[in-house]
Amino acid sequence: xxxxxxxxxxxxxxxxxxxxxxxxxxxxxxxxxxxxxxxxxxxxxxxxxxxxxxxxxxxxxxxxxxxxxxxxxxxxxxxxxxxxxxxxxxxxxxxxxxxxxxxxxxxxxxxxxxxxxxxxxxxxxxxxxxxxxxxxxxxxxxxxxxxxxxxxxxxxxxxxxxxxxxxxxxxxxxxxxxxxxxxxxxxxxxxxxxxxxxxxxxxxxxxxxxxxxxxxxxxxxxxxxxxxxxxxxxxxxxxxxxxxxxxxxxxxxxxxxxxxxxxxxxxxxxxxxxxxxxxxxxxxxxxxxxxxxxxxxxxxxxxxxxxxxxxxxxxxxxxxxxxxxxxxxxxxxxxxxxxxxxxxxxxxxxxxxxxxxxxxxxxxxxxxxxxxxxxxxxxxxxxxxxxxxxxxxxxxxxxxxxxxxxxxxxxxxxxxxxxxxxxxxx
Amino acid sequence: xxxxxxxxxxxxxxxxxxxxxxxxxxxxxxxxxxxxxxxxxxxxxxxxxxxxxxxxxxxxxxxxxxxxxxxxxxxxxxxxxxxxxxxxxxxxxxxxxxxxxxxxxxxxxxxxxxxxxxxxxxxxxxxxxxxxxxxxxxxxxxxxxxxxxxxxxxxxxxxxxxxxxxxxxxxxxxxxxxxxxxxxxxxxxxxxxxxxxxxxxxxxxxxxxxxxxxxxxxxxxxxxxxxxxxxxxxxxxxxxxxxxxxxxxxxxxxxxxxxxxxxxxxxxxxxxxxxxxxxxxxxxxxxxxxxxxxxxx
Numbered sequence: 001x002x003x004x005x006x007x008x009x010x011x012x013x014x015x016x017x018x019x020x021x022x023x024x025x026x027x028x029x030x031x032x033x034x035x036x037x038x039x040x041x042x043x044x045x046x047x048x049x050x051x052x053x054x055x056x057x058x059x060x061x062x063x064x065x066x067x068x069x070x071x072x073x074x075x076x077x078x079x080x081x082x083x084x085x086x087x088x089x090x091x092x093x094x095x096x097x098x099x100x101x102x103x104x105x106x107x108x109x110x111x112x113x114x115x116x117x118x119x120x121x122x123x124x125x126x127x128x129x130x131x132x133x134x135x136x137x138x139x140x141x142x143x144x145x146x147x148x149x150x151x152x153x154x155x156x157x158x159x160x161x162x163x164x165x166x167x168x169x170x171x172x173x174x175x176x177x178x179x180x181x182x183x184x185x186x187x188x189x190x191x192x193x194x195x196x197x198x199x200x201x202x203x204x205x206x207x208x209x210x211x212x213x214x215x216x217x218x219x220x221x222x223x224x225x226x227x228x229x230x231x232x233x234x235x236x237x238x239x240x241x242x243x244x245x246x247x248x249x250x251x252x253x254x255x256x257x258x259x260x261x262x263x264x265x266x267x268x269x270x271x272x273x274x275x276x277x278x279x280x281x282x283x284x285x286x287x288x289x290x291x292x293x294x295x296x297x298x299x300x301x302x303x304x305x306x307x308x309x310x311x312x313x314x315x316x317x318x319x320x321x322x323x324x325x326x327x328x329x330x331x332x333x334x335x336x337x338x339x340x341x342x343x344x345x346x347x348x349x350x351x352x353x354x355x356x357x358x359x360x361x362x363x364x365x366x367x368x369x370x371x372x373x374x375x376x377x378x379x380x381x382x383x384x385x386x387x388x389x390x391x392x393x394x395x396x397x398x399x400x401x402x403x404x405x406x407x408x409x410x411x412x413x414x415x416x417x418x419x420x421x422x423x424x425x426x
Numbered sequence: 427x428x429x430x431x432x433x434x435x436x437x438x439x440x441x442x443x444x445x446x447x448x449x450x451x452x453x454x455x456x457x458x459x460x461x462x463x464x465x466x467x468x469x470x471x472x473x474x475x476x477x478x479x480x481x482x483x484x485x486x487x488x489x490x491x492x493x494x495x496x497x498x499x500x501x502x503x504x505x506x507x508x509x510x511x512x513x514x515x516x517x518x519x520x521x522x523x524x525x526x527x528x529x530x531x532x533x534x535x536x537x538x539x540x541x542x543x544x545x546x547x548x549x550x551x552x553x554x555x556x557x558x559x560x561x562x563x564x565x566x567x568x569x570x571x572x573x574x575x576x577x578x579x580x581x582x583x584x585x586x587x588x589x590x591x592x593x594x595x596x597x598x599x600x601x602x603x604x605x606x607x608x609x610x611x612x613x614x615x616x617x618x619x620x621x622x623x624x625x626x627x628x629x630x631x632x633x634x635x636x637x638x639x640x641x642x643x644x645x646x647x648x649x650x651x652x653x654x655x656x657x658x659x660x661x662x663x664x665x666x667x668x669x670x671x672x673x674x675x676x677x678x679x680x681x682x683x684x685x686x687x688x689x690x691x692x693x694x695x696x697x698x699x700x701x702x703x704x705x706x707x708x709x710x711x712x713x714x715x716x717x718x719x720x721x722x723x
Contacts, residue, residue: 082469245556245573
């Protein structure tokens with residue numbers, strides 16, 4: 001045979017096609033799903049382990065995991081949403097769920113219930129948190145509540161014997177004072193928790209109002225917020241909370257909280273984060289409630305800590321639903337997940353986990369059980385613009401921490417700004 | 427025509443990569459953002475035309491827009507002269523005909539390469555936190571430093587310091603400019619016994635004016651566009667108390683945090699206009715203070 005340029009090229013092409021042939025059936029069945037979540041080192045470790053398990057049980061489906069911190073998560077998510085390349089499965093937060101459903105970014109799960117998605121052992125309460133307009137859009141992968149994690153060693157050394165489930169605002173202030181004076185000022189009673197809007201929200205609810213009313217308007221009053229900020233201003237001026245230099249680093253990572261650095265004895269988190277916190281310190285972490293207002297309403301609430309949701313851009317829907325189903329039903333998977341994302345809503349899963357609880361997991365469950373009748377109703381999902389209100393809260397609150405504004409003046413400005421933010425977001 | 431091509435073709439060939447990038451990657455988004463600036467667009471639903479609403483809100487009701495302008499203008503006013511002075515100073519030190527000049531040039535240029543990077547911004551943050559290196563050094567001499575970046579009184583100055591340190595590229599341009607000043611002028615002045623300072627103000631500065639002008643325009647534009655360092659040091663929020671709310675940081679937050687792409691596009695176009703106005707002012711006033719050697723008048 002005479003070789004020329006064309007035959008050589010043709011030959012190479014044919015050879016390449018032939019060598020690819022054996023792989024064709026595999027490629028036809030090539031299925032892949034992407035899972036995107038916000039995480040921390042502990043959560044990422046567990047989630048990748050779960051992916052490995054799924055991969056072992058479903059070798060035909062390829063799962064890739066993407067993780068990033070909370071702060072950047074929503075930016076990346078918005079960008080991917082706009083670019084129409086959302087991951088198939090995304091972790092969702094209660095406050096953003098409605099926004100994403102309303103924008104048409106998520107697919108309803110209704111068609112898969114009983115077919116691929118087994119909800120027969122799933123608690124009804126946690127399930128309803130993921131419903132929008134009567135349809136299920138997001139699967140609860142854990143419940144949590146606010147918590148004040150505290151350093152039990154420092155509490156013991158200062159001789160504190162407070163009932164941290166039923167304590168009052170005054171008790172809290174007293175404990176801060178006692179810890180600070182016992183350590184000669186080296187250890188403060190608490191981080192300055194005045195810039196956490198979740199903390200302020202609990203205070204407002206104790207006063208008998210929600211942050212937002214049913215129409216999504218700001219229901220909190222300037223007096224509510226001023227009272228809260230003044231409570232913390234008093235503690236700050238008494239020198240019993242951590243200094244403003246640290247307070248003003250907003251959304252600082254867990255490892256920089258006073259509880260972990262040893263600069264203070266108390267912080268504020270969500271209860272599922274107890275597991276992550278405990279992994280960062282040798283001292284045993286205890287769980288206290290946000291202090292109550294004597295004679296007031298309950299401020300805290302139990303909420304879905306995280307959801308998993310199926311997105312509009314999901315291609316292999318069956319594969320994604322199978323993966324999702326494993327998260328709430330498959331024993332090996334649920335054992336790896338444990339309580340890190342919150343208390344599971346599947347009764348069987350909880351029962352299976354109980355015998356193997358670590359100390360901190362036992363502590364989390366005990367805390368969760370102890371607060372059941374000391375919490376108020378879950379507030380309605382926050383309106384559009386709530387994320388921005390949170391930013392405004394921290395920004396204006398910073399001026400109070402710095403002493404540039406009185407609690408009263410700042411609170412009046414904040415409430416006005418908050419309402420105009422939700423108005424503008426409509 | 428043929429001569430024109432022959433003479434200019436190499437230039438255009440070298441410009442080609444830029445042209446390709448501009449037409450393929452930049453032009454489309456730029457035009458799209460002009461359109462978006464007249465819409466309300468949350469990145470998920472389709473953009474909705476709102477006319478001049480974005481601009482009206484910006485100028486009449488948006489307090490943070492004015493705050494962002496204040497922060498950015500303060501930064502430009504402080505950092506540009508500081509960086510240019512630093513660059514000129516170092517350039518004059520290096521303009522001594524040293525044999526190892528290449529090495530020094532590279533060393534002094536290094537911060538400019540690094541300065542734009544995220545790593546340096548993070549490092550800067552570490553240096554200036556309440557218990558950072560700066561305060562530890564101050565503590566040795568008995569000074570209790572403030573939390574430089576968490577105190578709104580000082581936070582902007584840490585960024586001015588960072589900007590000052592990135593004097594590399596204007597320095598290189600100054601150095602080239604200094605080389606262009608005829609030595610005999612200095613020799614003549616020296617023979618006449620002109621003091622050093624007068625030699626600087628009467629020979630160096632006037633002859634360097636075109637270069638200073640060029641650097642001023644370029645650095646002003648750069649300073650208006652400062653983003654990554656401010657973003658990192660303020661945790662992306664402009665905190666504390668909006669003291670680091672650079673215009674670009676505000677723009678980024680409006681776009682990617684609050685999903686107001688339309689409003690953010692409007693902000694971007696206003697920034698473009700601001701920069702254009704400042705550049706125009708520099709050009710129009712330049713005839714009073716910039717003299718080119720081959721000027722006829």
